[in-house]
Amino acid sequence: xxxxxxxxxxxxxxxxxxxxxxxxxxxxxxxxxxxxxxxxxxxxxxxxxxxxxxxxxxxxxxxxxxxxxxxxxxxxxxxxxxxxxxxxxxx
Numbered sequence: 240x241x242x243x244x245x246x247x248x249x250x251x252x253x254x255x256x257x258x259x260x261x262x263x264x265x266x267x268x269x270x271x272x273x274x275x276x277x278x279x280x281x282x283x284x285x286x287x288x289x290x291x292x293x294x295x296x297x298x299x300x301x302x303x304x305x306x307x308x309x310x311x312x313x314x315x316x317x318x319x320x321x322x323x324x325x326x327x328x329x330x
Contacts, residue, residue, distance in 0.1 A: 248311035254304030261297040265290055 269286035272279075 242313050244311045247307050251304045251307030251309075251311060254300050254307065256304075258297045258300030258302075258304060261293055261300065265293040265297070 268290055269283055271283050275283070
């Protein structure tokens with residue numbers, strides 16, 4: 240029997256799924272053309288920054304989700320194991 244915390248595991252899977260969904264939808268990078276005006280160049284630079292931010296966000300989500308999935312294995316203890324007992328000092 241594998242020790243598994245289902246809430247942490249589900250949260251990790253959801254984070255991985257959202258990270259991959261963002262990566263897939265924001266896969267296209269904006270393209271520039273020759274003879275662009277200054278305003279178009281600025282818009283292109285803003286679009287490139289947004290694309291890079293979404294890529295970083297998706298990477299962070301996938302990484303943290305993966306860590307949560309790994310942590311979920313073994314996060315729950317078996318019942319009755321490692322009971323804490325206090326010993327009174329000898330007087």
